[in-house]
Amino acid sequence: MKPLETKRFIDIRSELINKAKGEVLEIGSGTGINFSFYKDVSVTAIEPNPVLRKASYERAYEVKTPIHVIEGNAEQLPFADHSFDTVVGTLVLCTIPNPVKAIREISRVCKPTGTILLFEHIRHENSLLGKIQDLLTPIWKRACDGCHLNRDTIHLLRQEELEIIDIKKHVGNIFITVEARKKQK
Numbered sequence: 001m002k003p004l005e006t007k008r009f010i011d012i013r014s015e016l017i018n019k020a021k022g023e024v025l026e027i028g029s030g031t032g033i034n035f036s037f038y039k040d041v042s043v044t045a046i047e048p049n050p051v052l053r054k055a056s057y058e059r060a061y062e063v064k065t066p067i068h069v070i071e072g073n074a075e076q077l078p079f080a081d082h083s084f085d086t087v088v089g090t091l092v093l094c095t096i097p098n099p100v101k102a103i104r105e106i107s108r109v110c111k112p113t114g115t116i117l118l119f120e121h122i123r124h125e126n127s128l129l130g131k132i133q134d135l136l137t138p139i140w141k142r143a144c145d146g147c148h149l150n151r152d153t154i155h156l157l158r159q160e161e162l163e164i165i166d167i168k169k170h171v172g173n174i175f176i177t178v179e180a181r182k183k184q185k
Ligand SMILES: C[S@@+](CC[C@H](N)C(=O)[O-])C[C@H]1O[C@@H](n2cnc3c(N)ncnc32)[C@H](O)[C@@H]1O
Pocket: 001, 027, 028, 029, 030, 031, 033, 046, 047, 048, 049, 052, 072, 073, 074, 075, 089, 090, 091, 092, 095, 096, 097, 147
């Protein structure tokens, strides 16, 4: 995604992360690219890849917000139910091998009053573009560390116990930002 990390992406990330409150969990923090956008919160970031995790540690050290980086897998989060006020994931559900498991875990560790903030790329709703993404996905997955270009993340989120409060489309409707919460019972 490096070529796309332009001003547009910075604005998208900043607007989304600004909504984070209280105790925050970020899943798959990568190099810690979001860390400078957090304000007045306390963050736990999990990252399974040791090389990226090291970059996250370094970035966490550079910012004012307290950010605790640990090894972790979003499919099996090492936290009790209802631990966080906000759970953040950016460009990560596309890469996680079992995104449904990860969405269930995110929902489990998020407080009933909490918010889930996501920035993802998705399978395009235009059937031709979607089919092109389907064709490219096997090569893309190999080139981009397991990233699924054609993942239908909106559908996956709607299948689970989540209520989508807000969804915005970006950059030719290939990217979305989502604000969600647990379905109120
Ligand atoms: C495309 S990178 C995005 C990194 C960063 N979040 C960003 O916005 O640039 C995908 C990230 O997902 C992480 N990842 C892959 N599988 C994961 C899993 N099971 N649990 C948590 N993170 C995972 C990768 O290690 C990588 O950091």
